[in-house]
Amino acid sequence: MFAIVGAAGNVGYATARALREANVPVRAIVRDAAKVARLREIGCDIAIADLRDAKALATAIGDVDAVQIILPAALQAQDIKGEMHRAIESLAGALEQATPGRLLAISDYGAHVADDIGMPTVFHAFEERLGRINGHKLILRSAEHMHNWGRAIPVAMASGILPSFHDPLDKVFPTIAAPDLGLIAAGLLMRPASERNLEIVHAEGPRRYSAQDVAAALSELVGRTITAQAVPRSQWKEAFERGVSASTADLLIRTNDAQNKGGLVDVESDASEVCYGTTALIDALRPLLPRQ
Known part of the structure; x- marks a missing residue:
C-alpha cells in the first residue's frame, strides 16, 4: 500500500493514477x-486528514509501505513562511508517528542553496527537517x-503582451508539467529502494x-502575435500583490531574483540523477486557455 498525501492536487493525482x-x-x-470522486473512480482507498493535524495525518498514513508528501503553499496567507514551516512540522510529526x-x-x-533565495529556502528547511526522520528518504x-x-494568460490575451518576471527574456530556465512530475514520482516509488538512506533526484521537462x-507558444495557440515583456524590477512588488499576500510577494521576488541571476534555482552541481518529463510547453499551456 502506498499513501499519497495531497492526492487531490495535480501532482498527487498523477502519482496515484500511475500507481493504480x-x-x-x-x-x-x-x-x-468533496474532492475524492476522481480518486474513487481509479480505485483508491480514501482517507480524510488535515495536514495541520499531525495525529490525524499519522492515522491516515497508517502502516503503508511508502508515502508521498507535498508541501502546500497558501499564497494568500499573511505569513506564508510561518504557515509552511508549521506544515513542515506537522508533516514531520505525522511521519515520525507512522x-x-x-x-x-x-x-x-x-x-x-543555504542563502535566502525565497521559496527554495523554505524547501531547504523542509529537506533538513525530513533528514532527521528515520528510514529511507527520496527527495524529488x-x-x-x-x-x-496561467496567471499571466488573461493579460496576454487581452493586451498581446505577456508580462514576465524572467529577465532576460531569451534566457531558458527549467520547468515541468505537474502531471509529468507525478508520473516521475510514481516511477521512483515503484523502483527498488537504494541502499542509501537519502536520495536526491531532480525533475524537469x-x-x-x-x-x-x-509567448511564441501562446501566439501559436491563439492564432495572433503575443510578445513577452519584462516587468520592471521596481514594479514587481505591486504586480505580485495584485494576486498574493505581501509575504508571498516578498518570497516570490527573492525567488525570481535568484532565477534571473542564474545557477541557483537549478540542478545541484553534483546531482547524480535528473528525470525528464515528456510534456511540451505548448501542450501544458493549451488547457489553461479560456474556453471559447
Whole structure:
C-alpha cells in the first residue's frame, strides 16, 4: 500500500493514477472530502486528514509501505513562511508517528542553496527537517511548474503582451508539467529502494524554455502575435500583490531574483540523477486557455 498525501492536487493525482494503472494499491489522503470522486473512480482507498493535524495525518498514513508528501503553499496567507514551516512540522510529526518504510517528498529546485533565495529556502528547511526522520528518504526536487504561466494568460490575451518576471527574456530556465512530475514520482516509488538512506533526484521537462518561448507558444495557440515583456524590477512588488499576500510577494521576488541571476534555482552541481518529463510547453499551456 502506498499513501499519497495531497492526492487531490495535480501532482498527487498523477502519482496515484500511475500507481493504480500499475495495479498498486493506493491510499489517497485528502483534506476535502468533496474532492475524492476522481480518486474513487481509479480505485483508491480514501482517507480524510488535515495536514495541520499531525495525529490525524499519522492515522491516515497508517502502516503503508511508502508515502508521498507535498508541501502546500497558501499564497494568500499573511505569513506564508510561518504557515509552511508549521506544515513542515506537522508533516514531520505525522511521519515520525507512522514510520512508513519509504518516504518520497516533493521539493524544489534550488533547495540545496543555504542563502535566502525565497521559496527554495523554505524547501531547504523542509529537506533538513525530513533528514532527521528515520528510514529511507527520496527527495524529488521539481522545476517550476508550467501551469504557473496561467496567471499571466488573461493579460496576454487581452493586451498581446505577456508580462514576465524572467529577465532576460531569451534566457531558458527549467520547468515541468505537474502531471509529468507525478508520473516521475510514481516511477521512483515503484523502483527498488537504494541502499542509501537519502536520495536526491531532480525533475524537469523535456527541454528548457524562455519567456519568449512561452509567448511564441501562446501566439501559436491563439492564432495572433503575443510578445513577452519584462516587468520592471521596481514594479514587481505591486504586480505580485495584485494576486498574493505581501509575504508571498516578498518570497516570490527573492525567488525570481535568484532565477534571473542564474545557477541557483537549478540542478545541484553534483546531482547524480535528473528525470525528464515528456510534456511540451505548448501542450501544458493549451488547457489553461479560456474556453471559447
